[in-house]
Amino acid sequence: MSIPLNYYIVLSMILFSLGIAGVTTRRNPILIFMSIELMLNAVNLSLIAFGRYLGDAGGQMLTIFVMAVAAAEVSVGLGILIAIFRTKDNVDVDVLNGLKG
């Protein structure tokens, strides 16, 4: 007996909610990035599960693109973080309000 699709979707939703909680509570930008990775992984899991149960290879293709975008996003984001740390000496997201009007 195989596992119903619903279990994968619920698991994906739980991981996505954990990511939301992390993004909204964390103040360290690196930990916010990690929570975003958690959310991207949850979406990848649901994409692959849907593709598998629909008999369609499109879900896995989309997952490949999500992974590529995640890699690009992390490299640019961490570069920005290093640049901020070089000038500010503090990377708390509540202290970095230089764009506030």
Place this chain on the structure above:
Amino acid sequence: MTLQALLSGQGLMFLFFAVAAIASGLLVVILQNPLRAALSLVINLFSVAGLYLSLNAYFLATVQVIVYAGAIMVLFLFVIMLLNMGQANMNTSYRGVRTIIAFSSAIGFGGLMSAVALKGQPDVMLPADAIVTGSPAGSVEGIGKVLYNPNLPWLFAFEWTSFLLLVAVIGAVVLAGNRQQPSEDKA
């Protein structure tokens, strides 16, 4: 809902990886030390790779381990150590009301979406594995035959992904590069 599905061999595998993924994901969210949170995220990524295997996505499970758990997490750990964030509670203290609101909204969202997923279609059962021109959909051959097929929409996007990665590499080098004399940048 047929909970007996979880007692088969495949179900136990799903249960193991699901519990590991949720537990390590929770640790990512609540641990104070960024280094430990990063290592929990590695466990989470491995667990999700195991779930990919249970969905017959062999190539993507491998890519998940190599790219996510390998490359991206090394980048995270590198930056954590470079910025010397390894000590606990540098910037990670919680604030009461905002934390409660954030967690309750996350639980509300997750519960709502899970309720939709459980209500909508009773039990969508597994079809046979998709066969793409003679090879299983999750294998390297199956992925390649879909991804590089000019009659399907993925090839053009795949080419532009390479451009995206090029831009990301140049952007990361420019942002994190050494700029000791800012006056020379305008020359």
